[in-house]
Amino acid sequence: MLRFAFNRLLQAIPVLLIVISATFFLVHSAPGGPFSADKAVPPEVIRALEAQYNLDQPLWQQYVSYLGDVLQGDLGPSFKYSGRTVNELIAAGLPATAELAMYAMLVALIIGISAGVLAAMRPNTMQDYLPMSAAMLGICMPSFLLGPILVLVFGIHLEWLPVSGWGDIPGDKILPAITLGTGYAAYIARLSRGGMLEVLSQDYIRTARAKGLSEPLIIFKHALRGGLIPVVAFLGPAFAGLLGGSFVVETIFQIPGLGRFYVQAAFNRDYTMILGMTVFFATLIILFNLLSDMLALWLNPKLRQQAGGES
Amino acid sequence: MKPQVSVSTASQLSAIILILTSSLLLGSCGSSENNVSKGNRTGTLHWGNGTEPQSLDPHIATGVPEHKIIIALMEGLVLKDRKTLEPRPGVAKSWEISDDGRVYTFHLRDNARWSNGDPHNAHDYVWSWWRALQPALGNLYAYMYFSIENAKEYYEGEISDFEQVGVKALDDLTLQVTLKNPTPYFLQLLDHYSLYPVHQATVEKFGSADQRGTRWTYEGNIVGNGAFQLRDWKINRRVVVERNPYYWNADNVRLNEIVYYPTENAITEERMFRAGQLHYSGTVPADKIATYQSNNDPALRIDPYLGIYFYRINVETPQLQDKRVRRALGMTIDRDQLTQRILKAGQIPAYAITPPGTMGYYPESDLRFDPEAARQLLADAGYPNGEGFPSTEILYNTSEGHRKLAVAIQQMWKKHLNIDVTLLNQEWKVYLNSVSMKDYQIGRAGWIGDYVDPNNFLDMFLCNGGNNRTGWCNPVYDELILKHAPEAKTQEERLEIFTQAEKMLLADMPVIPIYIYTSNNLVDPSVKNFSGNILNQPSFSEIYLEPDNGGQQ
Numbered sequence: 001m002l003r004f005a006f007n008r009l010l011q012a013i014p015v016l017l018i019v020i021s022a023t024f025f026l027v028h029s030a031p032g033g034p035f036s037a038d039k040a041v042p043p044e045v046i047r048a049l050e051a052q053y054n055l056d057q058p059l060w061q062q063y064v065s066y067l068g069d070v071l072q073g074d075l076g077p078s079f080k081y082s083g084r085t086v087n088e089l090i091a092a093g094l095p096a097t098a099e100l101a102m103y104a105m106l107v108a109l110i111i112g113i114s115a116g117v118l119a120a121m122r123p124n125t126m127q128d129y130l131p132m133s134a135a136m137l138g139i140c141m142p143s144f145l146l147g148p149i150l151v152l153v154f155g156i157h158l159e160w161l162p163v164s165g166w167g168d169i170p171g172d173k174i175l176p177a178i179t180l181g182t183g184y185a186a187y188i189a190r191l192s193r194g195g196m197l198e199v200l201s202q203d204y205i206r207t208a209r210a211k212g213l214s215e216p217l218i219i220f221k222h223a224l225r226g227g228l229i230p231v232v233a234f235l236g237p238a239f240a241g242l243l244g245g246s247f248v249v250e251t252i253f254q255i256p257g258l259g260r261f262y263v264q265a266a267f268n269r270d271y272t273m274i275l276g277m278t279v280f281f282a283t284l285i286i287l288f289n290l291l292s293d294m295l296a297l298w299l300n301p302k303l304r305q306q307a308g309g310e311s
Numbered sequence: 312m313k314p315q316v317s318v319s320t321a322s323q324l325s326a327i328i329l330i331l332t333s334s335l336l337l338g339s340c341g342s343s344e345n346n347v348s349k350g351n352r353t354g355t356l357h358w359g360n361g362t363e364p365q366s367l368d369p370h371i372a373t374g375v376p377e378h379k380i381i382i383a384l385m386e387g388l389v390l391k392d393r394k395t396l397e398p399r400p401g402v403a404k405s406w407e408i409s410d411d412g413r414v415y416t417f418h419l420r421d422n423a424r425w426s427n428g429d430p431h432n433a434h435d436y437v438w439s440w441w442r443a444l445q446p447a448l449g450n451l452y453a454y455m456y457f458s459i460e461n462a463k464e465y466y467e468g469e470i471s472d473f474e475q476v477g478v479k480a481l482d483d484l485t486l487q488v489t490l491k492n493p494t495p496y497f498l499q500l501l502d503h504y505s506l507y508p509v510h511q512a513t514v515e516k517f518g519s520a521d522q523r524g525t526r527w528t529y530e531g532n533i534v535g536n537g538a539f540q541l542r543d544w545k546i547n548r549r550v551v552v553e554r555n556p557y558y559w560n561a562d563n564v565r566l567n568e569i570v571y572y573p574t575e576n577a578i579t580e581e582r583m584f585r586a587g588q589l590h591y592s593g594t595v596p597a598d599k600i601a602t603y604q605s606n607n608d609p610a611l612r613i614d615p616y617l618g619i620y621f622y623r624i625n626v627e628t629p630q631l632q633d634k635r636v637r638r639a640l641g642m643t644i645d646r647d648q649l650t651q652r653i654l655k656a657g658q659i660p661a662y663a664i665t666p667p668g669t670m671g672y673y674p675e676s677d678l679r680f681d682p683e684a685a686r687q688l689l690a691d692a693g694y695p696n697g698e699g700f701p702s703t704e705i706l707y708n709t710s711e712g713h714r715k716l717a718v719a720i721q722q723m724w725k726k727h728l729n730i731d732v733t734l735l736n737q738e739w740k741v742y743l744n745s746v747s748m749k750d751y752q753i754g755r756a757g758w759i760g761d762y763v764d765p766n767n768f769l770d771m772f773l774c775n776g777g778n779n780r781t782g783w784c785n786p787v788y789d790e791l792i793l794k795h796a797p798e799a800k801t802q803e804e805r806l807e808i809f810t811q812a813e814k815m816l817l818a819d820m821p822v823i824p825i826y827i828y829t830s831n832n833l834v835d836p837s838v839k840n841f842s843g844n845i846l847n848q849p850s851f852s853e854i855y856l857e858p859d860n861g862g863q864q
Contacts, residue, residue, distance in 0.1 A: 032740025036747065037373065038757075040777025041451060044467075048449045052523060082366035083524035084546075092546040148578075156586055163586040164579060166548070169346075251576045254583065256547035260575060264363075269740050 001297060005290060012286045019282045020070065020275065024063055027274050034079040034269040053079060053272075066275070075276035080268045086276035089261055096166050097257035100176055100249065101242035107181030108238070112188025113231065117219065119189070120196035120227070131189060138186030147179040147252040164254040176253040180246055184238050188231055196227035229299055236292025240285040345587030346570075351837050351856045354567035359580040359592035359833075363547050363573040367528040369504040370443040370450045375593075380571055381504045383552050383851045384535040388417050388436070388486070389501040393850040394842045396763060398498040402431065402508075402536065402559070403486070412493030413460075417486040424557035425510050426540040433480035438520075439508040441473050445521035452505035455761065458494040492797035495805070496670065496764035503761060510534040538564045538852035547573055558852075565855035584610075584833045590856070592833040593847070597712055600656045600831060610833045613657040614843030617666055617760035618828035619768065620658075622705070622720075626821050627782045628752045630701045635692040637820040640753075641678055642685035643727040644720055650826055653715055661824035663813055664758075665768040666845075672765045672806050674813045678824070682727035689728055697729030704733045707755035708742040716825070717755065746780050754780075759828070763845065765809040766796065772816055783821030788812055 035041055035049050050056045054065065069076055075086035115131035122128055154175060155163035162172040199205065200223055208218050247259030258277065265273035297303050346357045361376040369381050390401040403417035423431040440459075443450050444466045456462040460477030464470045477489030490497060500506055511520075513534045518525030526532055530544045538560070539552035550571040554564055574580040577594040584592040595603070595611065603611035624631050624640070631637060646660030659666075663674035686696070694700040705721065707713040714736060721732045732753075737745060746754050758778070760767045770776060770792050774784035791812040799805035816822070830847035837858045841849060 030740075032738075032742075032744040036740060036743045037451065038743065039373075039451065040747070040780075042453075042777065044446050045449045045451060045453075048447050049523075052447075052449075077524065080365055081363070081546075082368065082371055083526055083528070089546065148582075151582060156582070159586075162588070163582050164574075164588065168549075169588075252579055254572065254574050254576075254579050256545065260547060264575070267739060 001294065004297070005294060008290050008293070012283075012290075015286065016279065016282055020067065020279055021063075023275055023278045024066065025059075027269070027271050028059060028062075030269065032269055034271060036269075053077065066272075070279060075279065076272035078265075078270055078273050080265070080270040080273065086272050089273065090258065090276065090280055093256060093258035093261050096255050097243055097246055097250070097259060100166075100173070100180060100246055100255060100257060101239060103173060103177035104180035104184065104242050104246075104249075105235075105239060107177050108184035108188050109231075111181070111185035113192050113228070115185070115189040116192025116194075116231075117196055117224075117227075119193045120200060121219070123197060128193075132193065135186040135189040138182045138189075141182065143179050143183065143248045144252065146182060147175070147249060150175050150179055151252070164252075166253070166255040166257075172253075176249050176255060179252070180242060180249045184242065187234065187238070191230040191234055192228060195230045196223060199223045199227040202226075225299065229296060232299055233292060233296050235295070236288040236290075237285070240281075240288040243284055244281045347587040347590055347835055347837065348858070350570075350590060351858045354565065354856060356566050356569045356838070356851075356854065356856065357588065357590045358569055358571050359574055359584060359589045359594070360550070360571040361573065361580075361594055362575055364550065364571075366524075367533065367541070369507040369509065370439075370448060370452075371523060372504065373451050376571075376573065378504060379849070380550055380552070381507070382848070383537055383539040383569055384533065384541060385504065385507040385509075385537040387501040387503070387507050388419075389498050390850075391499070391502050391844075391846075391848070393840065393848075393853055394844060396499070396844055396846060396848075398502075401502070406498075412495075413490045415488045415490070415497065416481075417488070419484040419486065420559050421484060423536065423559045425534050425536050426555045426557055427510075427513075427534045428557050429510070429512070429534070430483075431508070431536050432483040433486040434483070435508040435511065436486050437478055437480050438511050440476075440478050440506070442509065442514070442520045443505065444473075444476070447521040447523075449523055450505065452503070452761075455500055455503055455505045458490050458492070458497055458500070460489045460491045493799075494797070495802055496762050496766070499762045499764070508536065510536075539566075539569060542568070549573075560852065564852050566851065569851060581833065584835075589833075590835040590838050591841075593830070595831040595833055597654075597656070603833075609836055612830075612832045612834050612841075612843050614830050614832075614847070615657075615659065615666070615845055616828040616830040616847055617669065617763060617845040618758060619661055619664055619666060620755075620757050620825045620828060621661070621664065622823040622825065623746070623751075623754045623756045623781050624821050624823065625749050625752055625754070625782055627749065628703070630694075630703060631752065633692045634819045635688040636694070637823070638678075638818075639685040639688040639692070639728060640724065641820050641823040642681045642688070643723055644823065644825065645680050645723055646826060647680070649716060649719055653719055654712075654826065656831055657829045659827040659829075661827050663817060664771075664822060664824050665765045665809070665813060666760075666827045669760070669768070670764050670806075671802070672809060674765075675810050676813075676817055678817055678820075685727060689730075694730070700728075700730040702731045702733055703752050704735050705753045705755070706735050706737065706742065706745060706751040708739045709736045713755050749780060749782060756780075756822070757828070760846070765806070765813070766792070769809060769812055769816070772821065781821040783819060785815060785819065788815050791815075 035046055054062060078084045078086055078089055081089065115135060119128040119131045151163045154161045161175055162169040165172040205218060205223060208222050246257055247263050250257040250259040262277045265277060350357050360379055364377045364380055365374065366372045366377060367381055369385055372381060386401050388401055388403040390399045392399050402419055402423050404420045406415055406417045408415055419433055425431050444453060444456060444462060446466060453466050461470060461475045465473060465476050479487045481487050513532065514520055514527050517527040517532065530541050533541050538555060538558045540555040542553045543551035551568060553568045555561065558564065577596045580592045580594055581596055581599055583589045624637050626632060650658045650660050662676040662678040665672060665674050667673045705717045707717050717734050721734060724730050724732050745751050758768065758771065771778045772783060773779065773789050773792060791808050796805050796808045799808055834841050837856050839855050839857050840853045
């Protein structure tokens with residue numbers, strides 16, 4: 001397993017290098033620079049600013065020195081937020097984004113697995129159709145629609161929950177978590193239904209039933225472990241997706257997370273910020289994919305043998 | 312085979328789901344008082360501030376959100392009346408102006424202090440203004456100093472001795488400023504944050520004076536001289552300022568704290584306002600204005616704003632080189648219809664570049680909506696009934712509001728002049744790049760005044776003006792603005808020169824004025840002393856909170 005992890009990490013190096021290079025040259029080729037503004041900027045000011053951020057050097061030189069800095073874990077200064085480094089800004093935004101992703105994942109898992117298991121227990125009955133139709137609706141409902149609807153109903157109309165904020169007012173994390181989690185809950189519901197249906201028709205479950213075990217014992221002890229493998233495989237990419245895709249929810253609920261920085265950085269042509277965030281997210285995605293693959297190996301002995309045989 | 316599950320198991324599972332979800336829903340839910348009512352009790356103003364401030368250094372910052380925070384933390388020699396914008400004593404308790412209008416002598420308060428208790432005196436201004444004029448600092452507002460004698464020459468490196476710049480500390484409490492020419496708006500400039508003083512010891516503690524991006528403006532570091540001091544700055548979350556006990560007028564400051572929220576999104580901010588999380592929001596989504604208006608909601612405040620929305624014309628475009636064509640375009644925009652049917656938030660149709668009433672200046676304009684005369688002009692220019700007029704493009708930065716207006720104007724030009732116009736939208740930075748490279752034909756533009764004077768609008772169109780961007784150049788116009796206006800003996804004479812210049816601009820029409828902006832604010836009724844003014848500048852030291860139903864509580 002360790003060897004598997006090591007190999008995968010080795011493969012990650014060229015992937016990251018390609019991501020950095022492509023992003024670097026793309027952002028530098030976009031029209032408009034970080035210091036252009038509505039009001040004309042005097043050339044002497046532009047020169048002073050470019051000199052300060054090394055933008056007066058040839059592009060390849062900037063590229064090489066950027067790679068050097070990244071190797072040392074230094075993502076450089078932000079062009080837009082005077083005096084802040086990209087590392088500092090990521091550190092400031094990560095806790096909120098990670099917490100939001102965690103809660104959203106929790107929402108997704110609780111709702112998704114419950115609905116999927118319920119549906120799998122009585123396929124092709126109302127107990128199956130209802131949660132699965134809801135799941136379809138959840139997949140189709142974009143967060144920029146669901147968020148404001150939830151806010152209108154629970155925040156403004158019923159006044160049960162705060163309309164925005166993060167850790168400022170009790171309960172302000174609930175609506176964002178539900179908004180972000182719902183789409184993923186829907187996927188998980190469908191995945192766990194499929195997984196459970198397959199497992200519940202297997203011989204060992206029939207044996208368990210024949211032995212007279214109670215249904216909860218069968219579901220929770222015997223069926224879930226196998227039935228949730230598709231869900232586990234989905235967790236890694238899902239968590240990376242939650243971390244990187246929370247921009248809309250962060251904007252709707254005024255959450256001080258990373259997503260807003262990422263999008264603002266692109267609009268601002270904050271080169272180092274765009275690059276830094278891209279490197280950061282690329283690393284996260286690689287890591288989470290690796291983790292979920294390793295988890296799947298651990299859960300499924302068949303796969304473990306294959307991986308062991310190949311490496 | 313169908314898996315069979317007993318009914319009791321299903322209900323057990325449902326019960327588990329119910330318990331889990333309800334615990335998530337209710338776990339952190341408690342009875343909560345909204346920010347506004349709590350703030351009214353504790354004297355905390357909750358302020359929707361648009362975006363995350365990029366810098367709180369008054370010599371580096373440029374944006375409106377930064378402005379709203381800096382004016383709480385710092386103060387200039389002179390303040391403005393919150394309604395009329397007339398100069399009021401700030402750090403300077405009084406001042407004299409020499410007869411020739413060039414020498415200003417300021418007498419500073421002896422009780423002025425920095426927020427760390429240090430004495431605050433005239434030398435602070437000499438040092439701060441020296442710092443603001445260091446080119447390496449990259450101060451975008453350096454031009455605000457250029458009315459001071461030799462400031463421009465120093466900034467551009469023509470002279471290297473700061474002693475020659477017209478600012479001297481005669482003693483600890485007396486500051487003398489010598490101007491190049493009489494500048495009637497000079498006192499106003501002193502209330503612009505780019506001329507605020509900074510605390511030398513603090514700036515130098517975190518880097519050299521002309522170094523950008525040091526940490527001196529961060530929480531725990533920054534020292535200011537304003538009514539408030541910085542307590543907390545959480546990126547993308549909030550900036551909190553609290554009363555500065557050393558402020559010279561601290562006894563009359565009634566707010567205890569201001570919490571600024573960087574919301575980025577106007578729709579979110581409006582929703583926060585509606586839910587009582589904000590006392591103030593300065594960005595009302597356009598489609599929400601009508602709702603507030605039809606409900607007669609007192610929270611919506613619409614005031615004229617010192618800003619103009621206009622179209623630039625690239626006069627180097629072949630079909631737009633003839634000023635008759637440009638005039639014809641200007642004369643076929645039905646501004647009343649645009650403001651009443653599309654904008655619908657009290658905007659005023661504009662027929663000149665300078666908003667009327669700017670420092671007593673009312674531009675004389677012969678521009679009017681006159682399709683008949685416009686068709687004649689176009690025919691005279693060689694395009695009778697629009698025949699043979701090449702397709703022309705309007706460039707605007709991506710925004711629904713700009714698009715709607717451009718579509719309406721496109722239709723008006725088709726209807727009245729029978730010419731074909733296409734629309735092109737570009738993302739903000741791409742658009743800025745296109746306009747500054749003059750890679751456009753007709754381009755949407757806006758200009759917000761930094762100070763209340765026609766000069767701030769008219770000097771945009773000097774031949775070498777960085778904000779001209781039209782290719783239009785008229786040496787006579789330049790001479791009026793650069794030479795005759797500053798040397799005018801009286802304000803009347805000066806305004807007369809501006810009138811003359813603006814007429815020239817309108818006759819050639821390298822820019823088409825469209826409408827005068829309004830500031831749209833949502834202000835909770837408990838916020839007192841919030842006065843709309845044409846700079847949309849609040850006076851935080853005067854604002855206080857008092858719920859209207861206070862007597863019942």
